[in-house]
Amino acid sequence: MTGRSDRIAGAAALVGALAIALEARGFSVDFLTDPLGPKALPLFAAGLLAAGGLLTLLRPEQEPHWPDAGGRTRAVIAGASFLLYAWLLFPLGFFLATALEGAVLARLFGGRIVQCVVAGLAISVLLFALFGWALGLALPVGSLMSGLTC
Amino acid sequence: MDALGSLLDGFRVALLPLNLALAFGGVVVGTIVGMLPGIGPINAIAVLIPITFAVRMAPESALILLAGIYYGSQYGNSISTILINVPGTASSVPTAFDGYAMTRAGRASTALATAAIASFVGGTLSIFGLVLLAPLLARWAIRFGPAEYFALMVFAFAALSGLAGTAPRKAVASTGLGLLLAAVGLDPFSSVSRYTFGQIKLLDGMDFVVVTIGLFAVSEVLQMLETAGGGAAVAGVGRVMHNVRETLVVGWSMLRGSVIGFLVGVLPGAGGTIASFLAYTSEQRLVDREGTFGKGDIRGLAAPEAANNAAATGAMIPLLTLGIPGSGTTAVLLGALLGLNVKPGPLLIERNPEVFWGLAASMYVGNLLLLILNLPLVGLFAAVLKLPRWSLFPGVAALSFVAVYAVNGSALDLVLMTGFGVLGYAMRKLGFPLAPLILGLVLGPLAETNLRRSLALSGGDWSVLFSSPIAMGLWVLAAASVVGPVVLGSKVRRAFEAS
Numbered sequence: 001m002t003g004r005s006d007r008i009a010g011a012a013a014l015v016g017a018l019a020i021a022l023e024a025r026g027f028s029v030d031f032l033t034d035p036l037g038p039k040a041l042p043l044f045a046a047g048l049l050a051a052g053g054l055l056t057l058l059r060p061e062q063e064p065h066w067p068d069a070g071g072r073t074r075a076v077i078a079g080a081s082f083l084l085y086a087w088l089l090f091p092l093g094f095f096l097a098t099a100l101e102g103a104v105l106a107r108l109f110g111g112r113i114v115q116c117v118v119a120g121l122a123i124s125v126l127l128f129a130l131f132g133w134a135l136g137l138a139l140p141v142g143s144l145m146s147g148l149t150c
Numbered sequence: 151m152d153a154l155g156s157l158l159d160g161f162r163v164a165l166l167p168l169n170l171a172l173a174f175g176g177v178v179v180g181t182i183v184g185m186l187p188g189i190g191p192i193n194a195i196a197v198l199i200p201i202t203f204a205v206r207m208a209p210e211s212a213l214i215l216l217a218g219i220y221y222g223s224q225y226g227n228s229i230s231t232i233l234i235n236v237p238g239t240a241s242s243v244p245t246a247f248d249g250y251a252m253t254r255a256g257r258a259s260t261a262l263a264t265a266a267i268a269s270f271v272g273g274t275l276s277i278f279g280l281v282l283l284a285p286l287l288a289r290w291a292i293r294f295g296p297a298e299y300f301a302l303m304v305f306a307f308a309a310l311s312g313l314a315g316t317a318p319r320k321a322v323a324s325t326g327l328g329l330l331l332a333a334v335g336l337d338p339f340s341s342v343s344r345y346t347f348g349q350i351k352l353l354d355g356m357d358f359v360v361v362t363i364g365l366f367a368v369s370e371v372l373q374m375l376e377t378a379g380g381g382a383a384v385a386g387v388g389r390v391m392h393n394v395r396e397t398l399v400v401g402w403s404m405l406r407g408s409v410i411g412f413l414v415g416v417l418p419g420a421g422g423t424i425a426s427f428l429a430y431t432s433e434q435r436l437v438d439r440e441g442t443f444g445k446g447d448i449r450g451l452a453a454p455e456a457a458n459n460a461a462a463t464g465a466m467i468p469l470l471t472l473g474i475p476g477s478g479t480t481a482v483l484l485g486a487l488l489g490l491n492v493k494p495g496p497l498l499i500e501r502n503p504e505v506f507w508g509l510a511a512s513m514y515v516g517n518l519l520l521l522i523l524n525l526p527l528v529g530l531f532a533a534v535l536k537l538p539r540w541s542l543f544p545g546v547a548a549l550s551f552v553a554v555y556a557v558n559g560s561a562l563d564l565v566l567m568t569g570f571g572v573l574g575y576a577m578r579k580l581g582f583p584l585a586p587l588i589l590g591l592v593l594g595p596l597a598e599t600n601l602r603r604s605l606a607l608s609g610g611d612w613s614v615l616f617s618s619p620i621a622m623g624l625w626v627l628a629a630a631s632v633v634g635p636v637v638l639g640s641k642v643r644r645a646f647e648a649s
Binding site: 006009013017020023024028034036038041045046047048052053056064066071074079082083085086087089094101102103105106107108109110111116120122123127131137138139 | 320327
């Protein structure tokens with residue numbers, strides 16, 4: 001069906017705008033700080049989102065070229081690995097988490113096993129050297145690792 | 151000429167071996183930190199300030215070093231934007247539109263060289279502006295009250311309609327989404343928390359870096375996963391030097407970008423961002439007849455790059471002559487000035503001529519150094535793209551993680567970044583433009599604050615928004631930039647059909 005994606009996106013924008021506007025009703029202040037108040041910006045934004053969403057719903061464009069099943073699987077795995085990285089960053093520490101994530105992504109981008117290990121380690125070492133040592137950014141050491149060494 | 155004589159004195163200061171070395175060191179450090187998203191010049195400057203105090207550096211020498219980092223980072227920023235679609239600041243987002251498109255088309259070297267030349271043109275032209283017009287422009291900038299700022303924001307949004315592309319309804323939705331993200335956090339006027347859902351980390355609002363890196367870099371990685379297999383990331387990297395005709399065409403784009411960038415950059419606030427977006431949209435309207443903007447048009451890269459750097463220099467005017475910093479980085483520079491016992495203000499040029507003229511001259515030298523440094527290195531930077539896909543894109547993703555982590559050191563930001571990555575991927579697929587979202591996010595708070603402030607001052611009387619000639623002029627410009635293209639477009643079409 002042509003324009004199905006646009007119809008879904010438009011409907012999502014409409015529903016989202018409605019939820020935003022409903023939430024904004026709760027932004028009340030006990031005393032008047034300024035004539036406009038905190039509701040104006042969210043309500044205006046919700047109005048724009050609703051208008052744009054409604055028009056997209058009514059006048060959808062051609063269906064975009066979505067990836068095939070393989071591409072979809074790779075993208076979903078990648079997205080899940082990003083979330084997993086956020087979850088494991090503090091327990092594993094920057095170095096290990098980044099090396100693992102780098103290797104997983106390298107695999108998704110068609111690297112062979114050896115290449116993935118090399119890419120993961122190289123990325124992790126480079127970024128650690130650049131941000132951790134040279135720029136003095138406090139990258140997480142990893143609660144599991146420090147437990148092992150102590 | 152008085153100014154020219156003083157500038158010559160300035161060059162005498164700037165060309166002292168120590169100051170020359172400091173300018174060189176500053177621009178090199180600036181380029182490197184500019185290339186790393188999430189770090190930014192503000193950190194490098196903040197780290198170096200106590201050192202300049204400790205070694206009892208002369209004020210002009212310290213300022214030459216710190217300012218070198220400031221404008222050097224503008225060069226570095228465009229490198230990561232062009233090569234891997236990671237804009238570290240809002241003002242380099244327009245660079246991504248055509249700069250990264252050129253990289254995708256196998257013309258990365260040409261893009262990097264153009265960016266370096268455009269940055270040089272914008273940077274040096276605005277130094278002349280700084281030297282000749284500083285006191286005059288300072289008086290102009292100080293007349294901008296909240297009502298004028300609000301009108302300027304409206305103008306910026308109106309000019310943005312040029313970026314709407316084929317489906318204006320989608321641009322409207324994107325703008326709404328950006329303004330909504332701008333509303334997240336603690337309301338500065340009433341201390342009401344908006345859309346934080348109990349997350350303390352959201353009280354400060356959506357961080358720009360998290361949103362941009364998600365929308366641009368992460369969504370790019372997801373999009374790249376659509377095609378399977380290894381191989382090189384891009385077909386080729388192109389030539390460094392382009393032919394004479396191309397340079398001439400781009401020359402005008404650079405000039406126009408420089409003028410817009412300088413004039414807008416003088417205004418404290420979101421100067422650099424408005425400048426580069428305005429330069430991009432006005433350039434698109436002026437010269438984009440074949441609809442090549444956003445698909446790797448070299449003019450769409452040159453104009454915002456020149457504007458970006460011109461604005462960075464323009465921002466020195468309110469800083470030096472009024473003591474008003476226009477951005478986080480210039481605020482840190484202001485701190486450095488005060489610490490060095492240099493009081494910015496209308497009398498700075500008289501009282502500390504060696505600081506003002508020395509700095510102006512050293513910015514000229516520094517920009518020249520950046521050009522000399524950057525052009526030969528273009529090949530080296532572009533070599534990054536010759537890496538196979540399985541090492542380049544995981545590297546881009548990991549760099550995005552560190553950049554986002556560097557902002558607040560929070561894992562929640564990484565989750566948000568992933569969410570924005572998926573959102574950006576869907577928006578790009580469906581043709582919702584990303585630029586209005588970014589502009590809404592960056593300008594939303596400024597527009598809201600200035601509107602509410604002016605209404606609070608007038609006691610709720612909306613006519614205050616139209617009460618000054620500057621504000622009226624901006625409203626007229628805003629109206630013209632929405633209505634103008636529609637009217638002109640139909641006239642041109644009719645003329646075509648008649649012939």
